[in-house]
Amino acid sequence: MPDQVRPSQLEVNAFDGSGRAHSPLADGWRRWTLQHAPPAVRAFLRAPPRADPRDWRDQRVGWGLVLPFNPALTSAELETAVDAPEPIQELVRRRGTNGRPASVLRHVPEDGHIGFLRRGAVDLPVNQSLYGTGERSVPRYLLIYARPDQIPWEVQYSLQSHRCVGRLSLEGEGLDNYVAALLDEWKDAGAEGAGHDAALVWAADHRNGDITSLMRESIAAPVAERLRSDPDIGPGTHFIDGSREDASAAALAHALAARRPGFIVSTSHGMTGPLDQVDLMTAQLGLPVDSNYQLVKPDVLLRDWQPGGAIWYAHACCGAGSDVRTLFDGLLEQGSAVDLLLQGVTRCGARVAPLPQALLGARRPLRAFIGHVEPTFNWTLQQRETRQFTTDPLLSGLYEELFQPLPVGLALAPLYAQLGGLYVDYERFLRKTSHFQMLHRLLVVRDTQSTVILGDPTVALPI
Template sequence: MTDEWPRSLAINAWPDEPAAGELGPAARAWILGQGVDDRAREAGLVLAADEPPDPRDWRRADVGWGVVLPWTGGPVADQAALADAPEPIRRLARARADPDGPVVFRYAAEDGLGLLRRVYPAGDHQRVAITGGQTGTGRGQLPAYLLLAGGPADLPWDLQCRLNLSCAVGRLDLPDEALDRYVTCLLSDWADAAACARAPVVWATDSDDITELMRVAVAEQLAAKFAADPDTRDGVRYLRGAQATTAGLLDALAANRPSVVVTTSHGRTGPLSDADAMARDLGLPVDADRQLLDPAALLSAWQPDGAIWYAHACCSAGSDATSRFTVLVPDGSQVAAVLNAVAALGHQVAPLPTALLSAQRPARAFIGHVEPTFDWTLERPETGQLITAATLRALWTGCFQPRPEPIGLAFRQQFTQAAQLFGEAAQTNRNSRPDSAQRRAASVALLTAYDRQSMVIFGDPTVCATALGA
């Protein structure tokens, strides 16, 4: 052993001969991180990276928040100034503006789903890729949090689903008065809201079909976490099976005034022969007695007042004009008839999220699915393994703590899992025979990835559940 330092240094470069030389006088201090002088700093010899930003802090320029609207084709400066946007969206964007003005993006259908256009007050714009770039509000960057201001006819579900893999994304598509109420509550962070973090409500139907699996995979596990935690065990209400009626749910909501509501059930998609009735009732939870949850009756009995609602049900968020899943089932089958009838409704937002965010005391956020969900996406058929850990993590770890995570961040693991599943399916399909068991497993992974990706958030993605202790 010797305390002597090496006196020379060789590198594996080849400037026409081997390169080596003596160490300089500042070498030891540089290696130890001690006494680095100004010249070393200026030369870039201080190699420690900056501390990563707190992903909860969307106000930071290296995290960021921005708003997305459709490209209008009008003057870019007007688009940057949100001249075509509803007044509450302009008010929100001004309140959250960078020093250079609001962070505004536009979606142009001709660019495809992989690009957005950042528009600037000077009248110029720049196409920004939604994957692979830097995060933040600087030029050429994409903020970590994005709010889609508009309905799925102009800002497609596919855009939100694609952005889900890169950012924390929410959507606001409300009538003018309701939008104004929501933005007012958002900017005040729901001051004086009555939602109580210690009294969550979990409601799960169980009819010896897929609803039993939904209860076991989502509701049962979440209710067990609430029941075991000293902060929530005395306040939680868990209604399951025969207890999961609309009347029971309304009573629990009115009594508890919960900050988080979780429901698992069938979502209404009928009658298939009556498109108007389907659109009116699309995705509404179906209770143990096969009755629908009526949004008007719901809001007469209870005001969301800052609650976050997660509804695991078919089409609880809305419908799309095309279904990814029709290729899975034969023409003429019951499932194919449902998928085709829902797709025929076009780009729709379901009534429950609209009602909750339009209330006199609106909800903070609603999380649900576009299109149906499937048993494969809750339990891997080849292993029997439940695969809802990311959902539980979002609704438990993300929402129930002294400093809750923004709802978009809470669900990031859910969407990261979708990206992993897409990669698993692609790699397996490249490296296995079409008739192999591996290909069948890849099909399950792909279906699950699309299911995870098509979960969407209504409301601003920066909202947080009521903090424990608040």
């Protein structure tokens, strides 16, 4: 403002007991004004865009391999896949970035070590570590290469609550087939490749109150309905509904060969016997049981069909494998039918079931197999009081997420994300001593955590 209208005095909001505190400007007020100009305004850059969780190649997301701890290796060697088969070493080389191989972490079989992975000589708490490939980070996508007797299922249960986790335990030609297809992204599937716009749902149904009817109603039928309503996938969706037609092993094999679906959902019993013949039980562990109580055998399926990059979700007891100890030990009356079944299956040991092993190692392999290590209880699928189905998180993963398409590990994140809320519910009902509610939540938790991915967690439907 012109000097003639500048304020003659400035007043402050302070009081020293003598009156108003105001004073005229000093003769040098202009010099003071120029000398105390504010610093140049600093430009604040926007934060970089968030990493796309689908992009495992981004170092802020990352892909890594988990191997068993090998005490014969040095700390530097433990960060490599030097003790793994050549196809796995090639996978680590090819999935590296900036001239460096991909991250290799180790599971150390020590008490209290669940939830930690070792990078070289450093133990990293997985759930408290950032995503990525940095020195103190743990990749978002983790592939376990080990049998369940080398890296237990419970390690996979723990890791998949905060990471996208898959497992391979193939060897020899089967491993060669899978890794070659993975690195080539199934481009070599040829005429035998799975159709991206074809889906197959197969639901065995023994009726008369059998749990297969409940699995059909809560999983198979809703998935089929969602697929059929999709304008792109709907025309190619085929539902073999055991409540209305012959959901036999032969019908499944024929549909696979004729339609070559890219996505398969099956609901059925899984074979867990004969309990008194361990070798035979192990050989047919978890195989789907059709509506006529016949087994779906992998060698029969593969006579006229090659998976060609399909993804298969199988809801069947032990469809993914078995363990040395059941998560439900002590739940059922000792000596009862289910108790004897659960205890009998543990005699098979910790292993991957034969169906996913055969399909993942086929000449034109499956992309991923999603299945269960434990049985599903009827209370897991349906609320006891309201009769409402509790499978929405699973259905969301199998359709809304998987058909985005998201990597299979990321697509199942909604399923595993419910674990925290279920444990909160469990504690709330514990305070109220609502034991049946506590049991329901715990059954859902155990069913969810024992749902595992076999195959690489980065694979996605070819859409």
